[in-house]
Amino acid sequence: MKKAELVFFPLPGRGHFVSILEIAKLLVARDDRLCITVLIMRLSIDSKLAAYIESLNDSSYTECIQFIDLPQTSFKQETNAMVSVSSFIESQKPHVKEAVTKLKESRSGSNSPRLAGFVVDMFCSSMVDVANDFGVPTYLFFPSSASFLSLMLHLQTLRDEQKQDITEFKDSDAELVLSSFMKPIPARVLPGVVLHREGGTLILDYARRWRETKGIIVNTFLELESYAIHSFSDATNTPPVYPVGPILNLKGEDSHVGSGDQRPDIMKWLDDQPQSSVVFLCFGSRGGFGDNQVKEIAKALERGGFPFLWSLRRPPPKGGGFAFPTEHENLEEVLPEGFLDRTARIGKIIGWAPQVAILSHPAIGGFVSHCGWNSILESLWFGVPIATWPLYAEQQFNAFEMVKEMEVAAEIMLDYRTEYTDNQIIVTSEEIERGIKQLMENDSKIRKNVKEMTEKGKKALMDGGSSHFSLGRIIDDVITDSMP
Known part of the structure; x- marks a missing residue:
């Protein structure tokens, strides 16, 4: 029979783009009746992602996965990142329609692949509108958790069917009961965007469109x-949900997105540390702290005495839209x-x-994390x-799911947030030290639960998993x- 072709439409953000590409690779490796065309939107804001995208054309799977660059469009960057994202995606619709039209025209031969559907990012x-124009179904790629998917659909139902104002949960002690959770969800751990009028409207509008898809692929x-x-x-x-994770890029992303000359030095330092002894602190592609908070972290690390590897960067400016953290020129200015x-002997x-590469090193014993789903x-x-x-x-x-529902994480904070708030609290060194000590306990229930989940995650991907x-x-x- 003819091959079936899927058109992938990823969001040009590292946490979304890399994992949807891993899905594409899994699909074509599993069944040679599939081929995939990836439409790439270009944003000049993330040089590391750009380097990763450039590397794709040199990869071994380009026979069954092809990449098409969409024309760059100008759009107004708003203070609210969600508004900017929405504006950018909408500006791409005519280019997507044109690209897929040309693709279909180029596939007019009797043995050419048949367009079978779109796979689009959650944002x-x-x-779906463009896929409908071509008369094909849309599958949604959801790079976060199934529980978060359930939460967003629940909030969308509350807004659209029960006419509830979701922003009223802001600063509320309310708790939400979800069918996907054994425990009630405190409003204080809801995403900041849904509590913000403009951004919340947009993301719950997205959630309404998720229901129009043929299926939802969840990492x-x-x-x-x-x-x-x-x-x-x-x-x-609600469309069928397909849990296909854990989808991870374990072989390539770090080498493509670069870490300057630090990487060999980092790995050599880790080689000299005892097994499971090092606390690794890292807060994602957009994570950074102000000077006062940095000093509290430093105090906790010094008092705790555990060997530590700390990824320390300056936070992006408030209201900076898509801005990313920057490196500190002089660490002595920000540290005690x-x-x-x-700490020269125990810390780096x-x-x-x-x-x-760092998480895979046997010296790492615990991870102080921002709790992005890919990092989890x-x-x-x-x-x-x-x-x-x-x-x-x-x-x-x-964070709430990891600590309270799954019991696979220690708690430093659950409701700390850097967006949609002007009341930035300082987490004290005592709170940080207490969380790290719980994290590094050798025979804790958390550590045992994590070990069990590691084995289950690997089995899930095996034949029959x-x-x-x-x-x-x-x-x-x-x-x-x-x-046909």
């Missing part, structure tokens, strides 16, 4: 979020006086971190427990849809 759900696995995943089977007006000398401070999956894959310090997006919700089975279901659906 690109308005591309999680049944054994990690069984309660949440099973809850979808009873949900009305004499800190570098006093770096800028950008090759996170996968990476830490579970390598059996490294997390201490939670969320900053933005859905990270507060992720839950995620392997889910991926097969997607392929069957796509192939069936593509038949």
Whole structure:
């Protein structure tokens, strides 16, 4: 039979783009009846992602996955990042339609692949309109957790069907009861964007469009979020959910996105540390702290006495839209006086971190993290427990799930946030030290739970595993849809 072609439409953000590419690679490796065209939107804001994209054309899977650059469009960068994202995606619609039209024209031969559907990022759900124009289904790629998917659909229902103002949860002591959670969700861990009038309207509009898709591919696995995943089977007006994770790029991203000359030095330093002894602190591609908070972290590390590897960067400016953290030119200006000398034997401070390489190193014993979903999956894959310090997006919700629902993380904070707030609290060195000590306990329940989940995550991807089975279901659906 003819090959079935899927058009992938990823968001040009590192945490989204890399994992959706891993899905594409899994699909074509699993079934040679599939081929994939990836439409690439260019944003000049992230040089590391640009380097990663450039590397794709030299990769071994370009025979079955091709990349098409969309024309760059100008759009107004708003203070609210969600508004900017929405404006940017909408500006791409005519270019996507033109690219897919040309693609179909080039596939006019009798043995050419048949367009079978779109796979779009969670923030690109308005591309359902374009897929509908071509008469093909849309599958949604959801790079976060199944529980977060359930939360967003629940909030969208509250807004659209029960006419509830979601922004009223801001600074509220209310708790939400979700079918996907065993425990009530405190409003204080809701994502800041849904509590903000403009951004909240947009993201819940996206959620409404998610319901129009043929299926939702989620980067999680049944054994990690069984309660949440099973809850979808009873949900009305919700497409099928396919848990196919943990989807991770364990072989390439770090080498492509570069860490200057620091990487060999970092790995050599780790080689000299005892097994499972080092606390790794890293807060994602957009994570950074002000000077006062940095000093509290430093005090906690010095008092705690654990060997530490700390990715320390200057935070992006407030209201900076898509701005990223920058490196500190002079660490002594931001750290307590004499800190570098006093901790020289046990600690190492770096800028950008090759996170996968570090987490995979046997010296790492714990991870103080912002709780981005990709970082959570990476830490579970390598059996490294997390201490939670969320900053933005859905990270507060992720932290709550990890600590309270799954019991696979220690708590530093659950409701710390850097966006949509002017009341930035300072987490004290005592709170930080307490969380790190709990994180580094050798025989803790958390460490045992993480070890069990590591084994389950790897089994999920093997032949006969839950995620392997889910991926097969997607392929069957796509192939069936593509038949004349």
